[in-house]
Structures are given as structure tokens and as C-alpha cells.
Amino acid sequence: MSAAPLSRACAAVLRRDLTLAWRRRGDIAMPVLYALIVVTLFPFALGPEDALLQRIASGVVLVTVLLAMLLALDGLFRGDLEDGSLEQLMLAPQPLAPLLGMKILAHWLTTALPLIVIAPLLAGMLHLPLAVQPVLLLALLLATPLLSLLGAVLVALTAGTRRSGMLLALMLLPLCVPVVIFAAGAVAAAQQGLPWIAPLAWLGAALAMAVVLAPLACAAALRIALDA
Amino acid sequence: MSAAPLSRACAAVLRRDLTLAWRRRGDIAMPVLYALIVVTLFPFALGPEDALLQRIASGVVLVTVLLAMLLALDGLFRGDLEDGSLEQLMLAPQPLAPLLGMKILAHWLTTALPLIVIAPLLAGMLHLPLAVQPVLLLALLLATPLLSLLGAVLVALTAGTRRSGMLLALMLLPLCVPVVIFAAGAVAAAQQGLPWIAPLAWLGAALAMAVVLAPLACAAALRIALDA
Amino acid sequence: MNAFLAMGGYAAYVWPAYAVFFAVLLADAIAPRLRRGRILRELRARLARQTARQQRGAAPP
Amino acid sequence: MIAAAPVPPLLEARALSFFRADEPVFGPLDFSLHAGELALVEGDNGSGKTTLLRLLAGLLHVGAGELRWRGEPWQREACAGETLLLGHQLGLKADLSARENLAVAAGLHGRREGASADGVLAAIGLAGYEDEPVRRLSAGQKKRVALARLRLLPATLWLLDEPYANLDRAGIELVNALLEEHIAQGGAALVTSHGAVSFHGGAPRRIRMHA
């Protein structure tokens, strides 16, 4: 009757999710391709004026990355819910929150990180000045895990329902707004040569809080959502 | 041993899908909310300059409506595939193509039509001039069924796979690009006071062809996708 | 009276605003009443079904 | 009727097999099924029973060998209206009621003379549940709705994949009664099952699958 220690359980969950992602490595490419596609559509829809594109570049990249993440978030628990492994996870002897934290980490590593890697390419396609790119990357590095964590709580809430995808978008928007404002604010400040540390510091503080609280909230939400 | 006539079978399928949509009428609102949200995010990401927003309004609305449709398309066969009703449909005595045509029609009615209805609101929020709005609506009325039909073929092809969502986006993009170019071209021409009939005529011609061919292709794709 | 209705030239904005206010609140007031009727109707149907089921259950199949 | 008649069998398989990734899922299989006959498909877990039924329904392609329908080479269009498949997935929409689900099926296949959705549901033990959305039914109740479909629609050949699973004793009796009635009316059926099937109308034919 010896339940495994928490660290081993966390490692097992993380390894499992990364292995699964690796088995379907085609899926990892998908958010990236989606983002590429959306960014490609804009010049067609707006007409190819370089000045205009440059003006909207950082905003479009930010929104695109968020939308791609949002799509991927929807699947965070779906597979596990359908085949019953989520139930098994909830019945594990360890506390649920850290195990979910591992799932969120794995999800961020497999969806957001590739997006951040190609963000410079996307920004380049829209002629964002090279000097601003580090700020954009930094903003994304802080904003995406924040969204993953907050999103996970909402995904957990919709776990018991069928119509998750779009409902999730609706619920996530109010949380997205401040994140977008800060991230876009930092990039815009950098683009105008103003100091851009302050908004990023706010994002970092929010991230630190979310890392602690979101897994707990996520576990609570999941127990509520599956209790029927 | 009297299979029902084709017209009755088509009516049954259409009625079934509309009833299902009505049962989940919350879902009908979702693409609309999604579009509203995406449009809302842009001013946050780009900064709220009215002139800039007005310049990109039609493009953003077009891309947004297409993205919202694309998300909804993903669910065209998903439910039916999961509970086995798609198999039952394929085993029906009637030819598969017209039955699928009915499914596509129901899907367009429940996802694209609401989007078209609120498109003026979205355009208004981004300050698109009132005079251009009829052209935008006309472009959407031609572009969305075209996308529904083309998308259905691709959804059918990916029906057997798991990773449909993103893969679909990827495959649909090359088809989206010409549609976006023509639709955006018409709206841009109208915004500059130039004649805008020609691009819309092209869209109309493509739509006429798709109405005939897409259901057939869809049926063939579905048989291939499920044969394993 | 006409002057009142004209609202100093802003009638096209003031009256629609009031119309929306009252229309939305009216809809809000009526909705629960309709829902109440529907709920009670469904409940009666369910009760009828249950008694039917119980009667069948009492009699051997 | 089963005697060597000039009537060709309803369904005839000659050295039939199916391949997945070039490996045979089931070996060459020979059997024939006449109208008024019931055949049990037997085999261990993983021996290919489900695969065989999906192939006979026309969802999978014949790998090798030959399949004949009433003496002619098998074609989907020819037998689509005469075959019904009951698979692991029941093909019911969870948001529609039992009655609505049956109405959709009848809209496609037509209905047997004299059969009505409500009558069939009552016969199958679901009276009182006609308007309940299928999602609210338990595993066994859902199965009953799928069985009701068999009774409502006209068809010659039934392909039933583990029809007894999830059913209680009354439900199992019901499946047997359904099968007997179908056979008596000149229909044919292919049934897979693990449990001991106590079919009353004589010993059924058996088709053995080897893993």
C-alpha cells in the first residue's frame, strides 16, 4: 500500500504527456502552421502596404499567437476526459493540483514554446523592426504561460460540457484583455523608444501569482465540473 | 423493403441537424461571440486609433469571419463520427452526396448565417463607412457558402484522423486565399469608389461550381477516410 | 407637447434610448413568466410519465 | 429452405479475407447465409469479428476473396437498403429523444409495414422514455433504443456486433425474441457474441474466426 512519492508521480505525468505529444508530433506543428496562416492572410485582406503592415505587425502577431494558443488549450483535457484517464488521475493518491500543474507545463512546452520560436519569423513577415523583436519575445515568454495557467482553470470548468471550444474563447477573453494590453504596451513603448520594463514587470508578477494559484483553482474546478 | 425516396431522406437529415442545432442553441451564438471577441482584441493590440482601425476594418472582419467559420467547420462531422451516426448515414440506401449536401446546408445556416447577420455590427465597431457595408455583406454571402462547401470536403478527408482541427486549418488556407483576395478586393474597390462587381462575379461562379461538385467530392472523401 | 417630443432636436437619440431601456427590461420581466409556465408543463408531463411507469411496474410484464 | 435449392444464398463469402498494413486480420473465410438463417460469429478477443461485420456492411473494402449477394458480385448500392448494422457505437444522437432518433432512421430507410416508433419502443421496454434525450439513458437503455431501430426498419440482413453486451436478462431475452421473429419472417442475421447464446429456434450456424 505504498503510493508513489509526489515527485515520482509528477515525473510520471510529465513524461506521459511529453511522450504522447511526441507520438503525435505532427500536432505540435499545427499551432505554428495556424499562426503562419493567419499572419499570411492579413496582407491579402489588407493589401500589401509595408508601412501599414509594419504599424500593425506586433499587434497582429500577439493576437495570432493568443488565438493559436486558445485553439490548442481546448484540447488540454479533452483526450484524457474522453478515454477516462482524467478520472484515473483524479483517483490517484497524490494531491491533484501538482499533477495538473505538470499537465499544464507539458502543454505549454508543446504548444506555446514552438509558437514563441517562430514569432520572430512572423514578425519579420510583417516587417517589424529588428530592434523591437527581443521585447516582443520577452513579452510572449511572460504572457503565454500566464495564459496557459489561466486558460487551464477555465478549460477545467468546461470539462464536463460538450460545447467547450467557443465557450472557452468567450470566458478567456476578459482574462486575455489585460495580458494583451500589457504585452502590446511593452512592444509599442519599445517601438517608440520609450522604457518598456514596467508593463513586463506587471506581467511577471501576475505570472508568479498564477503559478501558485492556478493549479489549485484548476483542481477545484475539475472536481466541480466532473461531479455528475 | 421500401427505402424512403431521396427527397424525404434529405428532409429527414436537414430536420435532424436543425433540431440538433436548436437543442444546443447556445452553440449557435458561439461563433458570433468568438468573432466579436477577436474583433475586440484588435484595438487592444493595435491601440485605439480610429483612423487606423477604419483602414483595416474590412480586412479584419473578413479574416475574423473566416476564422470563426473555420473553427465551427471542425465540428461538422465530429459528433456524428463519434457516436456512429455517420456510419449509419453511409449505410443508408440513398446516395450519400445529397445527404451530405443537406448536412452542409444545415451547418451553413447555423454557423455562417449568424456571423453574416452581425458582420455589420463588427464592421461598425471598427468604423467601416456605412456605404461600403452592403458590398461587405454581399461578399460574405458569396464567400461563406463557398468556404463551407470546400471546407466540408477537407473535413471529410480528415474525418478518420484525430488531429483534425489544426490540420484542417492548414489545408483550408490555400483555398481561403483566393476567396479572401476576391472578397477583400471587392470591398476595397467599393471603399475607393471603384466598380466592385467583377470580383464578386468570380466568387459567384466558383460558388455555383462548388454547389454541384463539393457534395460528390465530400462523399468520396468520407468513404476513403473511414475505410480502415 | 411637440417640443417635448422633439427633445431639442435630439429626439432620434433620446427616444430610442428610452425605447431600448423599456424593451429590454420588459423582455427581462416576461422571460421568467414564460419559463415558469414551461417548467410546470414539463413537470406535469414527467409526473404523468412516472405514474405510468409505476403502474406498469406494479403489474407483471 | 436450407436444402440445396436453386435459390442462391443471400450472402456468400469465398476465401474472404481482410488486410491491415498487409497483414491478414482474418484468414480466408468461407461461408454462406440463406434467407431465414442465423449465423453466430465466434472467436476470441481480437480475432476480427468486428472487422468482418464492418466489411460486410460495406464500410471496409474486401482484401482478397469474393463476396456474393443473392448470387451476384456484392455491390454497395445493391444491398444498402437491405442491410442494417448494429456496431459497438450505436449511432444515436445523444441530444435527440429516442422517438426522434427512430424518426430519422425511418426517414432514410422507410419503415416496416404496421410498425410505429412508439409501438416499437413500448415493445422493447422503453415506454415512458420516448421523449427522454438519449444522453440521459443508461448504457443498457441506449442499447435498447438501437435494438428498437432494428424492429422499426425494413431489412433482410442484420449484422449485430455483440448485441447482448450491457443488457440485463430481460434485455437478452428481447434480443433473442427479435432474432427469432426476424428469422421467421425470412430475414437473415449475423451475430457476434462471447456469452452463451441460448437461441430457441434451433441451433444456429457458427462461423469460427481464428486469431
Next chain:
Amino acid sequence: MIAAAPVPPLLEARALSFFRADEPVFGPLDFSLHAGELALVEGDNGSGKTTLLRLLAGLLHVGAGELRWRGEPWQREACAGETLLLGHQLGLKADLSARENLAVAAGLHGRREGASADGVLAAIGLAGYEDEPVRRLSAGQKKRVALARLRLLPATLWLLDEPYANLDRAGIELVNALLEEHIAQGGAALVTSHGAVSFHGGAPRRIRMHA
């Protein structure tokens, strides 16, 4: 052992019931289960067997009545490490092999002394399938992988929802053997099933659910 001992029962329900939309799904239920005992949960389709098992696993909230675990009021944390649930959904990842699936489970629950994934799979009749992704297994083979998990992980109480469904005869024997071994080692089990269960180690207790 079943005699009125001072040891409190492992699991004890007093007037237990569960409500959905304020309607009772199953009536007030009284039963107790000691270590070394097997109880069969019986009832017709829709009588609430699945619901009961999910409640006992801690996925649902007790509606009314009381549930006790080793004499104390039931708490999720207290029995989480000692309970295993096998539901309608097996909880296997289709993309992982049988061995990997077992490794994940062992990572969470630990493993029985002396048990290894490969040994358990061989014992359950899946030797040679260890590295096959679960999606390529048939319905019965998947069920066997889920059964292997029971044998690999340490637990006192097994909650098995229709463990016999989809299994061939050898598989059914296997479930019985598993249960006997578990009981003999002082474990307890709650099993739902429709079919006639021929359990060798004495007549099991029966818990009847009324629809």
C-alpha cells in the same frame, strides 16, 4: 471472518443515496463490505450500478446517508490510494503501448511487491502485445490491459463496472481468477455484472439495486 468482529468493516453504507436534479438515482442503500469479501452489485439496466461505483470512488458526492471507511467517515484522501476503479471507459491512452500505460499507473500508485508490467501482461494473455499501441487492440484486448492494471497496482478495494463485458471465455475465467486471488490476499471488491458470474470461491454477497 465475516462474523461480528470488533474490526469495523472496510466500507459501510448507511441509507446511502444519490440524487440527480433532486430525483433519487438509487434508493437508500445499506451494505457493508469487509476485507476479504466480494460483493456483486445487481440490478436492471438503468438501476444505478455505474452511479454507485463512481460515488464510492469519490467522483460523485454523496447525496444523503452516510458512508464509512474502516469505521471513520469516508474521506477522499483516506482511501484514494487504496481504491481502484475500472469503469466503462478504461482510462488507457490509445497512443501509448500497454507497457507504457501500466508504467504511468505505477508512477502514480506505486506497484505491488514483485509485480512487473511485463509479467502482468503475460499473465493476462497479452504476451507479444506489450509494445503495440493500445489503439490497435480490439475491444477485448483493451479490457485485458485495464485488468492488468488491477494486478499491477497495490489496492485494497476494487470497484469493477461490468468487468466481463467484451471478454471471451478465457477472459472471463481470468477475471474470476484475479478476483479470487485478490480476495484471498485480504482485498475486497465490488463488481457489477449482468451475466451469470460463476465465482468459485464461495457465494458472493449480493447488493440489489431497484430501478
Next chain:
Amino acid sequence: MANWIPLWVHKLGSPPLFYRFAGAARPWLLALAVLAAAGGLYGGLVLAPSDYQQGDAYRIIFIHVPSAWMSLFIYGVMAVASFVALVWRVKLAEVVAMESAPVGAAFTFITLVTGSLWGKPMWGTWWTWDARLTSELVLLFLYLGVIGLYHAFEDRRQGARAAAFLALIGIVNVPIVHFSVNWWNTLHQGSTVRILGPSKMAPSMLWPLLTMMAATKLYYLASLCSRVRADLLALEGGKDWVRKIAEAEGSR
């Protein structure tokens, strides 16, 4: 002495009792609301003089501002009820939280529409991406999210708990949205709004405004009563007291 307060609260928490209480209170609340609205509108539309700067267009204020306040107030009520529902699993609190959401959404919608109708003559545009307007729009999305989540569940009580959880997460977001006025320093049309700051407002305009505020509050209570009554019937469908009501209405 103060013992009767918790006792009274506890008693009202029982659904059949609250059902009767709400049924008795509702007509009075509604009558008072209509009365107050009539008085306020008479004062606002007829008695109050027109504004020296905005002409008669400012008269939208008598519905716009009370609605705006209600949209925030109701969110607060919903959040408190949600907290009670989650922590103590009080059924009545779940119902109050979930039935407040549509009313709050309605007032938010009214605020948006009347504001944009006011904005056209004053600012020359129906909509602008000002921080205050945008945050009100986000508030509407919050309400819609709560309502959507509630209805996405098959089991109403479970849906209520999930949506209550969301409402609580959302309240963290409300101050964020509010402060975004500072973070997102843009066109900031808010200054136009300040022209009529309460201190500067003439009493002849102030009292109709305050009366309308009371009217909207009373209306909210009345609406809540009838909504909660309907919802209790749906939730308690299995109980005897509801069956009696159903049979009584059916025989009529």
C-alpha cells in the same frame, strides 16, 4: 436578541419558504419600482431644464447612469452569492447568483446601447475604443460567459457551481478592467463625462437621477424574485411542494 437574524436567514434559505416570500414581495417591489420610475422620469424629462452645453440630449443620463451602476452592482451581488454557494453549498445562493446574471447582462447591454446613442451626438461616433466603454463591453462578456457556462451543463446545480466559480474568478478581473483606464491611457473620453460630476449637478437634475437609481434597484429585486421562483420550481421538481403547485396550476 440578535439571535433571530441568522435564524431568519436560515429559514428563508429553505426553498419553499423563499418561494412564498418572493411571491408575496414581488408585486410590492414591482409597484414601487414603477412608481419611482414614473416620478423620476417626470422629473427628468419634463421638469428638469435642458443642459446649457448638451441641450436635451443629456436626458439619456436618467437611464444610462442608473443602468451603468446596476451593471456593476449586480456583478457584486452575483459574486457574493457565488461565494456563499461554493463554500456552504446553499442552493438558494446558487439560484440567486445564476438568476442575477441575466439581469446584470440586460443592464450592461442597456448601458452600452444608451451610451452609444448618447455618444453619436456628443462625440460624433457610436463607438470608440475608450477604456471605460471597452471595460463595460468586457463586463458584458463576463456575464455572457457565466450564463453560457451555466447552461452548458446538463445538471443545473453542477452548472451553477461551475459558473459561480467563474464569476468569482471574474471578480478578480473587475478591478483589473477598472484600472485599465490608467494603464491604457488613450483617447480617454472620460473627461467629457466629468462635465456633469455630481458636485456640479443641479438639484433639479440630481433628484430624478437618484430616483431612477432607486427604481432600477427595486426593479432588480422584483425581477430576481420572479426568476428565483421559476428556477426553484425547476430545481425542486422532485419535491412534493412543487408537485402540488404543478397539479394546482394544471387543474386550472
